[in-house]
Amino acid sequence: MTEVQDATSSPFHLLVSCVISLRTKDAVTHEASARLFALAGSPASLAELDEASIAEAIYPAGFYRTKAGQLRRIAATLMADHEGEVPADREALLALPGVGRKTANLVLGLGFGVPAICVDTHVHRISNRLGLVATSSPADTESALSAVLPEELWIEINDLLVTFGQNRCHPTSPRCTGCPLDELCPRNGVTRHR
Numbered sequence: 001m002t003e004v005q006d007a008t009s010s011p012f013h014l015l016v017s018c019v020i021s022l023r024t025k026d027a028v029t030h031e032a033s034a035r036l037f038a039l040a041g042s043p044a045s046l047a048e049l050d051e052a053s054i055a056e057a058i059y060p061a062g063f064y065r066t067k068a069g070q071l072r073r074i075a076a077t078l079m080a081d082h083e084g085e086v087p088a089d090r091e092a093l094l095a096l097p098g099v100g101r102k103t104a105n106l107v108l109g110l111g112f113g114v115p116a117i118c119v120d121t122h123v124h125r126i127s128n129r130l131g132l133v134a135t136s137s138p139a140d141t142e143s144a145l146s147a148v149l150p151e152e153l154w155i156e157i158n159d160l161l162v163t164f165g166q167n168r169c170h171p172t173s174p175r176c177t178g179c180p181l182d183e184l185c186p187r188n189g190v191t192r193h194r
Contacts, residue, residue, distance in 0.1 A: 010111070015093075018106050020036070020058050022067075055067075058071075088114060102120055123157065127161070
């Protein structure tokens with residue numbers, strides 16, 4: 001989720017960038033977020049934009065038309081129900097259109113400093129591969145990691161494992177040779193590696 005961190009540490013910008021980032025490459029997310037924030041940098045200004053303008057700003061992000069509607073509804077909900085502020089509450093975040101646990105936890109952790117584990121595909125895969133957990137879903141991984149990781153690592157584990165997953169511990173054929181965790185890693189689920 002490094003693209004979200006690049007946008008800004010404002011909870012609103014984190015939330016918007018995270019919604020844009022789903023099923024979208026980091027570079028596309030960064031550029032799309034920058035274009036949108038140039039048009040609307042606050043919930044009030046985003047709520048005033050029409051969906052077509054939002055869609056045009058975030059194109060070519062994946063599912064840009066669907067996300068445009070979600071972003072406009074998020075902004076409207078923030079204005080109507082939260083005095084124009086992103087709530088620092090998981091349940092309130094989850095009630096926003098298009099916001100799931102991963103997004104809510106990322107906003108809580110990076111935007112508000114609230115200990116939360118943001119589990120994406122990298123965190124889920126690598127946590128299981130290393131034998132930290134034995135889970136079949138990201139929600140189960142979040143729960144299992146919260147039981148084994150000290151709370152002070154909850155916010156940073158996502159960034160660490162995402163970077164590790166992008167650069168070394170790939171989904172297929174991870175680069176195990178020379179890996180600093182090679183002697184500790186049981187390589188759960190690894191059928192071939194480099």
